[in-house]
Amino acid sequence: PESITVQELANRMAEKGADLVKALFKMGTAVTLNQPIDQDTAELLVEEFGHRIQRVSDADVEIGMQGEEDAPETLKIRPPVVTIMGHVDHGKTSLLDALRGTSVVQGESGGITQHIGAYQIKTKGGDLITFLDTPGHEAFSEMRARGANVTDIVILVVAADDGLMPQTIEAINHTKAAGVPMIVAINKTDKPDANPQKVRERLLEHEVIVEDMGGETQDVEVSALKKTGLDTLIDKILLQAELLELSANPDRDAEGTVVEAQLDKGRGAVATILVRRGTLKVGDTFVVGAESGKVRAMINDQGQQVKSAGPSTPVEVLGLSGVPMAGDQMTVVENEARAREVAAYRQEQATKKRTTAAPTSFEHMFSALN
Ligand code: GDP
Numbered sequence: 284p285e286s287i288t289v290q291e292l293a294n295r296m297a298e299k300g301a302d303l304v305k306a307l308f309k310m311g312t313a314v315t316l317n318q319p320i321d322q323d324t325a326e327l328l329v330e331e332f333g334h335r336i337q338r339v340s341d342a343d344v345e346i347g348m349q350g351e352e353d354a355p356e357t358l359k360i361r362p363p364v365v366t367i368m369g370h371v372d373h374g375k376t377s378l379l380d381a382l383r384g385t386s387v388v389q390g391e392s393g394g395i396t397q398h399i400g401a402y403q404i405k406t407k408g409g410d411l412i413t414f415l416d417t418p419g420h421e422a423f424s425e426m427r428a429r430g431a432n433v434t435d436i437v438i439l440v441v442a443a444d445d446g447l448m449p450q451t452i453e454a455i456n457h458t459k460a461a462g463v464p465m466i467v468a469i470n471k472t473d474k475p476d477a478n479p480q481k482v483r484e485r486l487l488e489h490e491v492i493v494e495d496m497g498g499e500t501q502d503v504e505v506s507a508l509k510k511t512g513l514d515t516l517i518d519k520i521l522l523q524a525e526l527l528e529l530s531a532n533p534d535r536d537a538e539g540t541v542v543e544a545q546l547d548k549g550r551g552a553v554a555t556i557l558v559r560r561g562t563l564k565v566g567d568t569f570v571v572g573a574e575s576g577k578v579r580a581m582i583n584d585q586g587q588q589v590k591s592a593g594p595s596t597p598v599e600v601l602g603l604s605g606v607p608m609a610g611d612q613m614t615v616v617e618n619e620a621r622a623r624e625v626a627a628y629r630q631e632q633a634t635k636k637r638t639t640a641a642p643t644s645f646e647h648m649f650s651a652l653n
Pocket residue numbers: 369370371372373374375376377378470471472473474505506507508509
């Protein structure tokens with residue numbers, strides 16, 4: 284039932300209806316102006332006329348993320364995005380802090396480290412790794428539920444004295460469901476009652492088989508407290524990242540995901556965006572969730588103002604019309620009119636969804652533009 288009439292599609296593309304009929308005829312479909320065509324045909328037609336398809340609908344809360352893929356030759360290696368999960372008190376926060384402490388300080392101005400929901404470290408070898416600073420499986424599964432699969436690698440923290448606990452097992456299940464590779468960090472190995480081997484054995488019961496036991500999951504013994512094993516952990520992250528061949532096109536309009544957002548007294552609506560592809564620049568016009576805006580300023584995790592941010596870089600963005608939700612997608616658009624249009628549309632859809640359960644019709648599902 285999802286269809287659009289030829290005339291309606293022509294209107295949306297600002298083309299003559301007769302030209303569409305002609306093109307359809309060439310494609311082997313004989314239709315009149317008021318006849319409906321299906322989605323696939325409509326998409327072909329849109330491309331035929333050199334327009335770009337942009338979905339504006341519920342499915343499209345992720346506008347762009349599921350959009351056109353970048354040509355292979357435009358792709359460049361990007362840093363991995365890592366999330367730390369595990370049972371409460373097993374040392375997630377301590378490990379995040381310890382890893383951050385290993386970062387090679389960049390430049391002399393060295394701003395103040397600030398919490399923006401994600402941070403990036405530079406390893407001794409010069410490689411970058413991005414950590415989502417919101418540990419816990421809730422944040423992870425919530426983001427995923429919103430269609431934002433931003434994590435490339437999960438670090439499962441298991442305290443060597445405590446062993447596998449309920450949230451450890453939940454974290455394993457979430458990671459498996461997401462299809463994300465896992466590295467097990469066996470923490471608190473400084474403790475006298477630490478038993479790393481028992482952790483490895485218990486993991487077998489949940490089909491997490493570490494390399495020593497003939498499996499493929501990397502594991503590493505660490506102590507977030509004594510700061511041991513951190514370099515090995517970093518090496519294993521980099522190795523895993525290499526295997527994943529993570530890449531993105533940095534030379535295009537940016538798309539990103541909201542990691543965190545809030546209303547700041549002095550600065551207004553502020554969101555931490557993890558850039559997924561393209562490069563986000565000051566002055567860019569964007570849509571984020573049901574909000575829109577223009578990048579007024581960007582601040583990195585060091586508290587420094589930056590002018591641009593490439594793939595896998597987290598930045599705090601100022602200049603939003605309102606506060607988006609974690610997991611919302613940000614897409615840079617050509618102008619403010621377009622930004623407002625898409626944002627208004629999304630707001631309308633969000634309201635509709637709340638008041639009726641009616642499915643979105645195809646008419647609402649896309650507009651075509653140049
Ligand atoms: P989270 O709940 O997983 O974020 O755990 P935290 O990082 O808050 O750590 C919980 C407690 O374990 C704190 O008291 C930490 O100081 C302690 N802790 C974390 N890592 C280690 C470690 O490697 N060795 C020891 N002995 N204690 C640790």
